[in-house]
Amino acid sequence: MEQLKKLIQSLVNTMTVSGFEKTNAQKILSVCSEYAKGCFNKAYVTKSGSVVLAKCGKGQNRRVLAFDAHLDTVGFAVTELCEGGYIRVTNLGGIDVNILPASEVLVHGKKELRGVFSSIPPHLSRSDKLPEINEMFVDVGFESKEETKKYIDIGDPVSMYPHVTQLLNDRISATGLDDKICIAAVMHAMKLMESLQLENTDIYCYFSSGEERGGNGSYHIFHDINPCACVVLDVNFAKEKGSKQGEYGFLGEGCMISISSVTNPDFTDMCRKCASVNDIPSQTVVEMTATGTNADVLARTGVGIACAVVSVPLKYMHSSVECVSLEDVVSTSKLLRAVAMEYDSNPLGIPVYHKGGAELGL
Amino acid sequence: MDFNFFDKDGLSLLESLCNSFGVSGYEHETAQIIIEKITPYCDSVMVDSVGNVIALKKGKGQGNKKIMLCAHMDEVGFAIKSINEDGTLQIDGVGMVSTVLPSKRVVVGKNRIKGVISARPVHLNTDKTKACEISDLVIDVGAKDKQQAQALDLLGEGACFESEFYTFGDGLVKAKALDDRIGCAILCMLTKESFDSDIYFAFTVGEELGGVGAAAATRRINPDFCIVVEGTTASDFDGAKEQDKVCSIRNGAVCPFMDGGTLYDKDLYTCIHEYANDNGIKIQVKTKIAGGTDAAKIQRSLEGIKTAVISLPCRYIHSSSSVAAIEDMQSMYKLISGVCKKLK
Structure with missing residues (x-):
């Protein structure tokens, strides 16, 4: 086992x-x-x-x-490098945007980079409507588009971070x-x-x-x-x-x-x-x-x-x-x-x- | 002593605090880490009746002023409300919106059992624009049925996100609970410095519930000044309107003149900004008034306490993946340390 x-x-x-x-x-x-x-x-x-x-x-x-x-x-691909150093992505395969806010990803650019999906904090959120995936972005921590560009290109694949969690009864989550x-x-x-x-x-x-x-x-x-x-x-x-x-x-x-x-x-x-x-x-x-x-x-x-x-x-x-x-x-x-x-x-x-x-x- | 958040010790303290389990009402583990860290450097350390950790470091001066530094130990999280027939756990949230919950990892209860928050399969989802509510979600620890889940004794236990602490990008940190373990970390490190004034360190419980611990701590201490050390929301997203950003990461410590619950003491506010400007420390105000802190409760305590807040700008606050800049932590630390020495 x-x-x-x-x-x-x-x-x-x-x-x-x-x-x-x-x-x-x-x-x-x-x-x-x-x-x-x-x-x-x-x-x-x-x-x-x-x-x-x-x-x-x-x-x-x-x-x-x-x-x-x-x-x-299922996963994502990079569609846009933004001014603030963020990237935008589109989904490959069916993904519910519900799961995305605060989710962790791996961007497979020139090297593997960790990133997180944006989320709106409770103090600022005004509606229970979900944003579209192209209205969200992935934060890879860079300060500028130029910096991001060094590592990431449009079209690079992005995967959900491969955490594997062992639950009770030999159940596994990943x-x-x-x-x-x-x-x-x-x-x-x-x-x-x-x-x-x-x-x-x-x-x-x-x-x-x-x-x-x-x-x-x-x-x-x-x-x-x-x-x-x-x-x-x-x-x-x-x-x-x-x-x-x-x-x-x-x-x-x-x-x-x-x-x-x-x-x-x-x-x-x-x-x-x-x-x-x-x-x-x-x-x-x-x-x-x-x-x-x-x-x-x-x-x-x-x-x-x-x-x-x-x-x-x-x-x-x-x-x-x-x-x-x-x-x-x-x-x-x-x-x-x-x-x-x-x-x-x-x-x-x-x-x-x-x-x-x-x-x-x- | 010039403490540097860029060095390994500062970040590893922040890491152990962020990773600790401290959902509002279940702050014990976080409190233990803090007590261990500060006891060697303080004159007295206590846990009060509501669970606050309160410590005093006596000043070297004469006729000392009493300065209270306040950081809250608790983080957003869940409590297990009931157990479903299929062995999954029904949850209630503390201080969070349901939009950041689906498909996240959690740990549950005093035995720290691993689990995940459910996510409806996209194939079966009829209304794709509708955000799910917390009552639609469950925590799954892998129990086969109600009986097995009940045997784990999880009813009424807390649950918090599981999320690694790491540095990434251009000098950023990603972790859960940066709000307000950054405050706890800064206070812990400050206990190692020496001051003329008497410094009271208050690590409070229940901030996310509306300042449960802060009021009790303030009444015990009755300080001349109080500085609340916090994590605050930065919405410096691409495309966000300037007025909606609140504050931005990499722009320094946040010292607002007001927030959702408090109009801060003008003299203290001015003193802090002057100190920052005189010493070349990056400082910013909030461009949008949102959120509240322990300050609301503290300011209204006793005959009224002169209160200010110094916060770390954090993106995606109250989620499993909050993000902040190490340089802002450094600015905050220098600023608070300096102001404590200046206040007379």
């Missing part, structure tokens, strides 16, 4: 703000390889900046099972756990599979870029690794104050498996069965029209990929204090191992060829 926590800390510490994830893709790759040493025989970064780690076997007619988790996190916690879960799963020899299946971990910008990276997954089936790993809403009935799972009660019209029903069923047969804590969530994950893209990619969506429940999504339970991470990893084994022996006939097959190109 301590090792897993260290992995999470290293992943959180590595800036992968959406649009800038490529900068550190290599670092993510080495952090992951370090954690699951000897569990892979392929590891590389793709053209689009996605990280691939694969466990491939020998022989013909092997199928590719992919575990997709997205590499990028920024960017969406979706780094799933990268951790996949890596842990690979570790659990270290001694496992799969007969017919190659496992590809695909940490895709650009999910927070509409799943850019996952458009390339078909070209990059051509999977037959893909478990998309993301975070999902855990119940918190103000949650609407029926739109959440619960923190600490196991991984969440989505039922949705964009996912493959047989593959999803297989995941659910793997959970129940192996006594892995899991929860089912119904997200009919869209899952809000890469699966929405993958189902429409290439010749179509059979997807299942497995999520780690998370509170306070897209904030600097996203909360997860490590128990849920471990149950996710166990489920992935079970699914890999089951899929290896019974690939569900995905895709289904009722007659012929080869002439259809696969």
